[in-house]
Amino acid sequence: MKPNFKKASLMLTGILIGGKLFAQTADTTNNSSNYVQPFSGGGSFRTWSIGVHGGMLSPYTIFGNMNNQDFKSPHEQIGYGAYVKKQILHSFGIQADFFRGKLEGAVGQTNPSGNTPTSFKTDLNWSAALSANFTLANINWRHKQGFIQPYLSLGGGVLAYRPSVTLADGTTERAGSDLREFFIPVGAGFKINLGSAVNLDLGYQVNFVNANNVDGYKYGLTNDKFSYAHVGLEFALGKSSKPQLATHNPVNSMRTEYLWEAQRLQSQVDAQKAENQKLRSDLDATNANLSKLTTDSDGDGVVDVNDKCPNTPAGTKVDGSGCQLAKPEVKVYVTEEDKRVVKEAIKNLEFDLGKATIRPTSFPSLDKVAQLLVDKNFSLKLAGHTDNTGSADLNLRLSKDRAESIKSYLVSKGANASRIEATGYGKTQPIATNKTAAGRQQNRRVEFTLY
Structure with missing residues (x-):
């Protein structure tokens, strides 16, 4: 008995492990989100399915000890069947089952009358039962869809069987016709999703018969029972676009709805941000236009859009176009003292040899000329000359650069650049002979003319 059962257990374990591995491989190709709008009716799912299965029938069950059975040594035999299931809720369905097969056992209990049975064979010609099927763990909060759904089943039905018993003297006693008794199938197992419409069904079922003669031998007061370990395939019926209700994870649909709603709200937020940015740009452009209509950069009382003479000095009186009003012409007289200041500057003016760089010894005299230009608003002409x-070309450029250098210095001290003219004449206007060093020294000069 024990070796046979161990063989059966090892075979079933191999089937379970192989089926699980196969299901894991298949699941990698079935990566659908399995979405159905939350709280949809049954019409959104496939709720009908059919299944076929085969396995081993045995008088041995996980409940009780074989020493308390009519026969102590179970012999496993082949069984097979089919079912039709209607899934009503995610976790509950009604299943109509049918199966048939054989039961065998040996080493019967000793009969006090001496007529001891040695073995039995029972043909399970058919059974029909209606069971409640409870699907577990198809609601998953971590994954989109689990590929394994454990289940429990409980039902009731009719079993038609015909037993035969072999006695110790070699004679066989066989029931004349099928016996029919009520039985209660209690099962557990799990289904592995092989595809959107196919499940691998691995289960174990104990059948409690309301009779003590399933093995053809009434011994003791307990009713007979037997087990059925099976492997099979379940096929979902209906449109392939619909998921199975029993394997569907409603949490995934709720998660999908949440993500879609979050995406929709994010799109609205992004669109609103873009609209706000456009409104901000329009507002900035409007404010800029308004600013142009009211801004008076130079403070002359005429806004910039109408100011034809921008950047007039502060305090300058202007006309309606923002341009300076003509000042009454004031006669400027050059005094002898003014001439002396200029003459002193000319006398002290020195440059680096062959360059337009003013030597520092010339700065005090030039400062006085600059102050004179600021105080009296004189105009000044600077004329640069060289020897031969x-x-x-070189002399012309050098004379021009020296005149410009003096102008730059005077402007840096506050003189009005528009009233200073710097010109270079090179060696074209000598005032002495270039044949002597003294003459050439006189010709290297910058003339200052006040007016």
Whole structure:
């Protein structure tokens, strides 16, 4: 008895492990989100399915000890069947079952009358039962869809069987016709999703018969029972676009709805941000336009859009176009003292040799000229001259650069640049001979003319 049962257990374990591995491989290709709108009716799912199965029938069950059975040594035999199931809720369905097969056992209990049975064979010609099927763990909060659904089943039905018993003297006693008794099938197992419409069904069922003669031998007061370990396939009926109700994870649909709603709200937020940005740009443009209509950058009382003479000095009187009003012409007279200041500057003016760089010894005299230009608003003409040493182009450029250098210095001290003219004449206007060093020294000069 024990070796046979161990063989059966090992075979079933191999089937379970192989089926699980196969299901895991198949599940990697069935990566659908399995979405159905939450709280949808049954019409959104496939609720009908059919199944076929085969396995081993045995007088041995996980409940009780074989020493308390009519026969102590179970012999496993083949059984097979089919079912039709209607899934009503995610976790509950009604299943109509049918199966048939054989039961065998040996080493019967000793009969006090001496007529001891040695073995039995029972044909399970048919059975029909209606069971409640409870699907477990198809609601998953961590994954989109689990590929294994454990289940429990409980039902009741009719079993038609015909037993035969072999006695110790070799004679066989066989029932003349099928016996029919009520029985209660109690089962457990799990289904592995092989695809959107196919499940691998692995289960174990104990059948409690309301009679003590399933093995053809009434011994003791307990009713007979037997087990059925099976492997099979379940096929979902209906449109392939619909998921199975029993394998569907409603939490995934709720998660999908949440993600879609979050995405929709994010899109609205992004659109609102873009609209707000556009409104901000329009507002900034409007404010900029308004600012142009009211801004008076130079403070002359004329807004910039109408100011034809921008950046007039502060305090300057302007006309309606923002341009300075003509000042009454004031006669400027150059005094002898003014001439002396200029003459002193000319006398002290020195440059680096061959360059337009003013030597610092010239700065005090030039400062006085600059102050004179600021105080009296004089105009000044600077004329640069050289001797005849070098080319004409070089002398012309050097004379011009020296005049410009003096102008830049005077402007840096506050003089009005618009009232200073700097010109270079090179060696074209000598005032002494260039044949002597003294003459050439006189010709290297910058003339200051006040007016």
